[in-house]
Amino acid sequence: MTALSDLTVSVQPGIVGLVGANGAGKSTLIKILLGLLAPTSGRVRVLDLDPTVDAAAVRARVGYMPEHESLSPDLSAAEFVTHLGRVSGLPRTAARERASEALRHVGLYEERYRQIGGYSTGMKQRVKLAQALVHDPDLLLLDEPTNGLDPAGRDAMLALIHRIGNEFGISVVVCSHLLGEVERICDSLVAIDGGRLLRSDNISAMTTVTDVLAVEVSEGIDQLAARLDLLGLPSRRDGRLLLVPLEDDATYDRILSAVAELDLPLHRLDQRRHRVAELFATREVTHV
Amino acid sequence: MSEAAGVIHDIGYQRYSGPRLGRGYVFSSMYVHGLRTAFGLGRSAKAKIFPWFVVGVVFLTGTILAAVRAQIPDAGVTYTAFVDMMAWLVVFFVAVVAPELVSRDLRAGVLPLYFSRPLRRTDYAYAKLAALATAVWLLLGAPQVVMFLVAAFSADNMSQFWTEVGDVGPGLFYAALWAALFAGIGLLVASLTGKRAFAAGGIVAVFLMTTPIVGVMSVMPSQTMNELALLFSPSSLVFGVGMWLFGTADGDTDSIGPFGPLYLAVTIGVVAGCVALLQARYRKVASS
Numbered sequence: 001m002t003a004l005s006d007l008t009v010s011v012q013p014g015i016v017g018l019v020g021a022n023g024a025g026k027s028t029l030i031k032i033l034l035g036l037l038a039p040t041s042g043r044v045r046v047l048d049l050d051p052t053v054d055a056a057a058v059r060a061r062v063g064y065m066p067e068h069e070s071l072s073p074d075l076s077a078a079e080f081v082t083h084l085g086r087v088s089g090l091p092r093t094a095a096r097e098r099a100s101e102a103l104r105h106v107g108l109y110e111e112r113y114r115q116i117g118g119y120s121t122g123m124k125q126r127v128k129l130a131q132a133l134v135h136d137p138d139l140l141l142l143d144e145p146t147n148g149l150d151p152a153g154r155d156a157m158l159a160l161i162h163r164i165g166n167e168f169g170i171s172v173v174v175c176s177h178l179l180g181e182v183e184r185i186c187d188s189l190v191a192i193d194g195g196r197l198l199r200s201d202n203i204s205a206m207t208t209v210t211d212v213l214a215v216e217v218s219e220g221i222d223q224l225a226a227r228l229d230l231l232g233l234p235s236r237r238d239g240r241l242l243l244v245p246l247e248d249d250a251t252y253d254r255i256l257s258a259v260a261e262l263d264l265p266l267h268r269l270d271q272r273r274h275r276v277a278e279l280f281a282t283r284e285v286t287h288v
Numbered sequence: 289m290s291e292a293a294g295v296i297h298d299i300g301y302q303r304y305s306g307p308r309l310g311r312g313y314v315f316s317s318m319y320v321h322g323l324r325t326a327f328g329l330g331r332s333a334k335a336k337i338f339p340w341f342v343v344g345v346v347f348l349t350g351t352i353l354a355a356v357r358a359q360i361p362d363a364g365v366t367y368t369a370f371v372d373m374m375a376w377l378v379v380f381f382v383a384v385v386a387p388e389l390v391s392r393d394l395r396a397g398v399l400p401l402y403f404s405r406p407l408r409r410t411d412y413a414y415a416k417l418a419a420l421a422t423a424v425w426l427l428l429g430a431p432q433v434v435m436f437l438v439a440a441f442s443a444d445n446m447s448q449f450w451t452e453v454g455d456v457g458p459g460l461f462y463a464a465l466w467a468a469l470f471a472g473i474g475l476l477v478a479s480l481t482g483k484r485a486f487a488a489g490g491i492v493a494v495f496l497m498t499t500p501i502v503g504v505m506s507v508m509p510s511q512t513m514n515e516l517a518l519l520f521s522p523s524s525l526v527f528g529v530g531m532w533l534f535g536t537a538d539g540d541t542d543s544i545g546p547f548g549p550l551y552l553a554v555t556i557g558v559v560a561g562c563v564a565l566l567q568a569r570y571r572k573v574a575s576s
Contacts, residue, residue: 034403034404036403036404056311056406056408057406059404059405059406060308060405060406062404064400064401064404066397066400066401066404068397068400069396069397070396070397070398070400070401071396071397071398072392072393072396072398073396074331074332074335074392075330075331079330083317083321084401084402084405086313086314086317086321087314087317087318087402087405087406087407088308088314088405088406089307089308089309089310089313089314089406090304090306090308090309091306091307091309091313094304094306098304101302105301115332131401135304135308135405136303136304164301167300167301168301169301169303
């Protein structure tokens with residue numbers, strides 16, 4: 001079984017969203033980045049290191065927050081995070097100090113001596129984030145960090161990730177199947193589906209092309225499409241609609257005059273603000 | 289009033305520029321953590337009850353034996369006899385502690401947090417094994433030290449003292465054999481399941497189920513069969529090695545005949561087999 005194929009992508013520092021449906025290959029990609037799985041072919045570089053050769057060096061500089069429950073319930077958060085700091089190579093005292101710091105940054109300073117087993121889901125997610133931060137990584141890999149959180153918890157977690165990426169000087173890769181979440185905090189997005197790259201771009205580059213005009217005419221839709229093409233307005237069929245990228249205000253007039261010249265009955269002409277999610281979805285459709 | 293007085297300084301995130309220690313330190317961190325876990329240190333009061341009950345029993349027994357030896361020098365209670373006496377207690381100790389060490393990690397999903405750090409999978413298994421073996425060895429060895437100290441201080445002359453030294457040395461070595469074999473079997477069984485109750489039951493079963501085989505073999509009409517009978521249960525296996533190496537209090541070595549070296553070879557083989565299977569197990573767990 002192939003979980004990932006023909007995936008070529010390189011990302012810059014900052015917050016990168018890795019999005020895809022469940023089973024798209026996000027977790028497999030993370031395992032390859034951590035050197036836990038070797039790719040059958042191809043090349044990986046993480047922080048200029050090759051995880052298939054230098055796994056220990058990569059893992060010393062990467063923090064990983066797994067998707068699933070992964071905490072010892074019988075230990076206190078302070079004890080657990082300190083222990084994991086030492087396993088990352090921090091000397092005893094440094095591990096203890098940094099564990100307290102990491103727990104303070106995620107907002108668990110007061111509760112850090114309580115057993116993790118008694119924590120709420122939101123607190124557990126924070127401990128998972130703290131253990132990924134304890135050894136001061138250069139890169140954080142967060143797998144579904146908002147899993148199981150209520151809306152307020154989601155907002156708090158996203159705000160925290162945003163802060164880590166922008167104020168702490170740590171590059172972050174956030175995996176999620178919820179585009180709406182990651183597009184709020186990411187600088188760039190990588191979308192994969194079925195192990196293949198759908199799209200990888202800056203989030204600003206994506207949002208500039210997300211405004212489209214939807215034109216609905218009751219007949220002659222092909223004629224209109226051809227005419228718009230001649231006018232330099234590439235359009236795309238979406239059911240009974242024609243979608244035309246909105247370049248500037250003149251686009252409205254050019255479409256209207258095209259419809260008038262062809263004498264077509266116009267039902268609707270309105271602006272759609274495409275969410276990034278729809279952008280990915282439509283691209284997927286056009287590829288099929 | 290200076291302006292600074294009213295400002296709360298958020299020191300923000302501090303990067304870590306201190307040393308990051310290597311493989312040996314990471315291994316010892318795991319080892320020490322495992323050893324502490326074995327005795328419930330750093331964990332809840334409930335987790336301390338059983339280990340410290342066992343500690344209490346072995347020290348009480350050791351103290352009583354020391355007193356008996358001081359009163360009746362020819363009572364025949366040797367250091368190795370103390371170890372034999374504690375056999376079943378050690379089985380139960382391993383049955384409770386081995387699942388705490390490995391089944392809990394499987395159950396709670398902590399392994400991804402370990403294996404995403406510079407800790408090798410092989411080192412994880414070795415560290416856990418070393419921690420459990422050390423815990424068992426301390427249980428069997430520390431009371432012997434008490435016995436030795438009592439005997440040494442009540443020794444009438446130097447030659448008696450040296451006799452004691454000559455006796456406690458093999459006793460501690462014998463304890464180490466027990467520790468290696470029991471820890472190997474216990475940890476292997478516990479690593480197969482995340483359910484601690486199953487793991488504990490499995491470990492006790494390995495020791496219980498094999499005892500009848502020894503019983504049947506030892507009443508077979510063939511003398512060779514009888515002499516090989518003790519090979520078939522872990523506790524009688526070590527007992528056989530002890531009988532060959534150190535003799536018994538009454539000088540009886542008939543029950544193993546000339547097969548002493550075979551007993552030692554089988555013991556070493558079983559320990560090596562357990563280690564190999566444990567490593568294979570963690571290769572599988574880590575890549576899943």
